Amino acid sequence: MKTRYIFTSLLSASLAVTGCQDMDTLPDGGMFGDAQKENIAEQLPERGVARVNAIFASFSQYFPNSSALGAERHNDIGYPTVMLCTDTNGQDMVSDNNGYNWTGFDLDYSDRENTSLEGQMVWNDMYSIIFAANNVVGSIDENTEDAENMFYLAQGLGARAFAYHVLAQLYQFNYFGHENARCVPLITDKNAEQAAVDGCPTSTVKEIYTQIETDLTKAIDLLGKAEQAKVTRSDKRYISLSVAYGLRARMYLAMQEYAKAADDAKNAIDEAKAEGLAIAAVDAVSAPTFNSSDETNWMWGILINETDGVVTSGICNWPSHMGSLSYGYANYSGGRQISTKLYAEINTNDVRKGWWLDAAGESETLNDEQNEFVDTYGYKPYTQVKFAPYNNVVGTTINASDIPLMRVEEMYLIAAEGYAMSGSADGKKYFDEFVKNRMRVDSNPYASDYTADPQEAVYTQKRIELWGEGLIWFDLMRLGKGVDRRGCGFPNAECIFKIEPTDDILLWRIPEAELQANKQLTTDDSPAWTLPTPVSDN
Structure with a gap:
């Protein structure tokens, strides 16, 4: 069978489907009932394509929250807003808190106030992805046997899982030890219509992760079957089998299911290789790059x-x-x-x-x-x-x-950490292979670091490799690192902090507008905050 590449272009209709969602209230579902679900690929192909493209159009938008904010913010640009906020919250990306820097509120943590515009943008952007994903998942029979519908459904499930995993890591501490802590409202295609009317309470961290795991496991199954039928993605804005494995590897890493994380990272690498993807070689990263999804080390990105x-x-x-x-x-x-x-x-x-x-x-x-x-x-x-x-x-x-969301290099580092933490010697070969592709000479100066403390060595390599790609905050949180900006070169004395890993200023707050609109939320779901106190620089 000839390979069919679907979604050859971003339909203009997808923008109409997505729009600029007003997320002051919980997103309604707009779902088909079970009796109305259609074989989209055969009967209404344009509807299926438009709904799926609406998911990925929502990743990058121009001022999507201006009506909700009552203002136009020049850092209001979709998921890259989240990337900018979280990288600025940390200690590895230094910037000057001046009039041209739109992330000043992230530098001093006033973005944690539940009236902050950044807090509203982050919340809205993630639930906008969930809203669009629910529209896809709710419109396709979960038992479909049509290969294109399987691919469509996997896109909705994968994107929803991605968004909830981001939310879970922003609004609560790391999974292990906080399984029963309150997290965020869990809105799916099953309860969206009811939530729009009655509101939706916060779910626990464990409940959110259970949904993420269910969605990704189903997406992996569907993408595998679709691939066997020669239905594959046309470009890297869509979730492939390698990306779905990569997303689940991230999730298992956060859950401290290290062996599962390593195995999924290995599967992601193997599937990526089948797509012709690989770690970027030394020459490829010896000049400024990371600007196009055509690069062979990109698995997923915002196009x-x-x-x-x-x-x-x-x-x-x-x-x-x-x-x-x-x-x-x-x-x-x-x-x-x-x-x-x-x-x-x-x-x-x-x-x-x-x-x-x-x-x-x-x-x-x-x-x-x-x-x-x-x-x-x-x-x-x-x-x-x-x-x-x-x-x-x-x-x-x-x-x-283009903007990177997942690269092959991350999977090598997850495998290196996961195998080591689960007692397997296999991690070293992934670590060595990664380092080999970053050294100008045939050596591994980081080998002794890995031998002494593989988890810490991998964390350091991630901080270097993935700098500026909106990912390190999640490692910082899952490893309980806290934020220590002393001696890092921050130019503003009021932004130099030493924040302990248990300080709840690290957690984002549910926006005040959401608390008012969602009748099942209380102020306990978005507790008061105390801004960090600046400390002397080293």
Whole structure:
């Protein structure tokens, strides 16, 4: 059978399906009843495609929450808003709290107030994905035998699981030891209509994870069957079998189910290889990159078109805030730097040392044109030059770079940690293979670190490798690290904190508007906050 690639283009209808959801109230379902569920692929193919595309359109939107916020925020851009917030909350991404930096509230943790605009955006953005995913899941017979419908259904299940896993890690502490703690409302295609009328209480962490595991296990089964029937994704905005395994590997890692996490990471790697994907080699990351889903190490990403609102806005997009080599806010905010403490842990033979300017404000990965641009804007030492501008055009005003959500390298590091923590020697080969593809010479300077403490060694490698990709906050929380910004190079004294791992300022609050709209929530579901007290720098 000839391979069928579905979703060849993002239908304009998908934008009408998604819209800018007003999430001040709980999302209603708009589901088909059981008797009305249709074979979408055969009878109404355009409806199935539009509903699925609506999920992934909701990942990147231009001012999706302006009506709910009563304001236009230039960091209101969909899921990349969450990425910016969480990376800024941590200790590895340094920035100046000035008038051009839209993440100042994340720097000083005032984003934790339940009236904060960032808090409203994060909540709305994640439930917007869930809303769109429920529309897909609720419209397809869960026992469908049609391969395309299996693929559609897997997209809804996988995206819903992804969104709930993000929420679970933001609104409550790590899974292990907090299984019975309150988390977030669990709204699925089964209870969405009732929740819209009666409200929905918070579920426990365990209940949320049970739903995540159920959804991902079903998605993996469906994608495997669809793949056997030669139904595969057309591009990397959609969830493939490798991505579904990767999402479940993340979940099991958070649950401290280390052997399961490692096995799923291995499966993700194997499936990725079947798609022609692999760790980026040294040469591939020896210059600014990470701007296109065509890169062979990307498993999943947010695909951006030049005509998208976030792009035509000019500066209201992820590269504007993050990119040092594009045109945008970063040119005037001073950009983003790596923690000087983390930078010092990168070996001199590690190609990633060049992903940031050194102490002299230079990087051997830059060409003459890039160096001139860096000099023009006077970037400080340790500023990132990891992310290339769109089409590698230095200073471009077309910020249409794709945004990574999952890369093969992460799976190698999950396997390295998972196998080690479950007592298997297999972890070392994944760690060694990863390091080999980042060293300019044939050596592994991190080998002794892995032998001494594999979990800590992997955590360090993740902090380096995945810097700026919106992932490290989740590791910081699951490992109980807390936030210690002393000696990291933060320029604002009021943003230098040492936050203990049990301090509930690390948790996000359910927005006040949601508490008012959802009659089954109480103030106990979104407790009071105490902002952290600045400490002396080292």
